[in-house]
Amino acid sequence: MTGITKVAVLGTGVLGSQIAFQTAYSGFDVAVYDINDEILAKAKDRFADLAETYKKSGVVGAADGKAMDALGRIRYSSDLADAVTDADLVIEAIPEVLKLKQATYEKLGAVAPEKTIFATNSSTLLPSEMKAFTGRPQKFLALHFANQVWKFNTAEVMGTTDTDPAVFDAVVTFAGEIGMVPIPIHKEKAGYVLNSLLVPFLNAATELAAGGYADPKDVDNVWRIATGAPLGPFQIYDIIGLNTPYNILSHGDAHAQGLAVWLKENYIDKGKLGVASGEGFYTYSK
Structure with a gap:
């Protein structure tokens, strides 16, 4: 106790x-x-x-x-x-x-x-x-x-x-x-364990979409199919909600801040915040 x-x-x-x-x-x-x-x-x-x-x-x-x-x-x-x-x-x-x-x-x-x-x-x-x-x-x-x-x-x-x-x-x-x-x-680590693994993964996915290399849904598809994972990175984004990743990117280096701008202009400013708002990279019913 x-x-x-x-x-x-x-x-x-x-x-x-x-x-x-x-x-x-x-x-x-x-x-x-x-x-x-x-x-x-x-x-x-x-x-x-x-x-x-x-x-x-x-x-x-x-x-x-x-x-x-x-x-x-x-x-x-x-x-x-x-x-x-x-x-x-x-x-x-x-x-x-x-x-x-x-x-x-x-x-x-x-x-x-x-x-x-x-x-x-x-x-x-x-x-x-x-x-x-x-x-x-x-x-x-x-x-x-x-x-x-x-x-x-x-x-x-x-x-x-x-x-x-x-x-x-x-x-x-x-x-x-x-x-x-x-x-x-046992000692301080930015990102702890989970986000030390997760944040670079999500950032890599964002770079692919923001750079015009592949659409978010296709990024998710290749990750799920090739690895057997239940969710792709942009599905994870929607569950987390886009505001937290945006805040993290905004306090990063110049490259990270550029990704934050892309996320804000294309999704957050349009009210697409993820599952909680009913739409993010995907659309959700209540």
Whole structure:
């Protein structure tokens, strides 16, 4: 046991909502925070959709009322101090923009209880880039989930040189308690394990499409047929949502920034954000 019973999740986007729902599904009380009530209203619809997804996906117990019970353990707040009141653990899942995360941790550190552990779900940024802004570097680390957490249930745990080993161990244990397979990472690595493999793969696919070498669907076809993989890179893009890859590319070198521009002009600016918006590289029905 970790002593973690109350969890707050900051951010109700694609992955933030999944983390919050999986945590509530595992029996924890969860507060979700976002910047205004309009976004939270949309989040409620997202959580309802997740409950149905768990049922349709055959997640154990979902059809027997466990999914609906999880909804009852989630509360919503657009007030940061209220959201983290008495939280044992805060999981931050806001956009992949370093300055935004740093500013959020400054605010969080001022209102969260002294006992609270902070964990960033950042997919590529290093926790050491944020630790000074938390006010509690010994209680701060990264806890990174893969998209579709009910199915791809890894949780990468990565601390900094300041992270208390007991805090690290507690978060590893917590990850197991919510049905994840913990992947302890022994020292900091940008991209962790998953995205150290995934991001170069997606970037290579983007370069092929942006450079006019092959259409996205054909890139996906050759990858699936030639390797037996269930999904091609652009199908993966749509599941992730295009905003996060765009943010990552935008903070890369000049070549990466050029790919970001292509992604923005051809897809994001047209409202094609992936599965969540109903269209990305492919079109999806509700």
